[in-house]
Amino acid sequence: xxxxxxxxxxxxxxxxxxxxxxxxxxxxxxxxxxxxxxxxxxxxxxxxxxxxxxxxxxxxxxxxxxxxxxxxxxxxxxxxxxxxxxxxxxxxxxxxxxxxxxxxxxxxxxxxxxxxxxxxxxxxxxxxxxxxxxxxxxxxxxxxxxxxxxxxxx
Numbered sequence: 001x002x003x004x005x006x007x008x009x010x011x012x013x014x015x016x017x018x019x020x021x022x023x024x025x026x027x028x029x030x031x032x033x034x035x036x037x038x039x040x041x042x043x044x045x046x047x048x049x050x051x052x053x054x055x056x057x058x059x060x061x062x063x064x065x066x067x068x069x070x071x072x073x074x075x076x077x078x079x080x081x082x083x084x085x086x087x088x089x090x091x092x093x094x095x096x097x098x099x100x101x102x103x104x105x106x107x108x109x110x111x112x113x114x115x116x117x118x119x120x121x122x123x124x125x126x127x128x129x130x131x132x133x134x135x136x137x138x139x140x141x142x143x144x145x146x147x148x149x150x151x152x153x154x
Contacts, residue, residue, distance in 0.1 A: 002027035007116075008109030013102030037076065041127060044073060044134040066138035073131040081124030088121060 001007060002024045004014060017023040043049030049069055052059040091114075 002031070007112055008104050010102055010104060013098060016098060016102055041073070041130060044069060044130045049134065050138070066135065070131060070135045073127060073134070077124050077128035077131055080120070080127065084120045084124060
């Protein structure tokens with residue numbers, strides 16, 4: 001859409017979204033924002049999700065408290081699951097607020113749009129699974145550390 005490739009929107013439809021113009025920046029900005037959040041998910045399965053990278057001032061090299069990652073990730077999982085589920089049930093309503101002649105039905109555009117958006121239905125539940133595994137691993141590790149005797153023996 002941001003590149004003005006016809007994916008079902010007519011010239012009139014693109015104009016409604018101010019494409020070309022500020023709408024193009026919005027579409028690309030929204031894409032970068034979503035990809036950044038998706039990239040942060042890797043922190044739940046990579047070591048940099050447990051220790052702040054050294055290049056971050058004042059925090060670099062320090063451990064990340066598990067709740068610092070768990071709360072935003074769990075909130076994101078819930079929000080994405082609710083939003084995508086709600087949107088899936090309203091899929092037939094897509095485009096009803098657009099002016100007549102802004103969107104072309106048929107011609108395979110509906111299938112292309114469905115294929116582009118369908119994977120989003122998995123993002124929330126998969127993020128929830130990864131978040132739960134991170135919480136289990138990090139909080140369970142802290143519980144085990146707490147149970148270790150001090151001084152190394154009896």
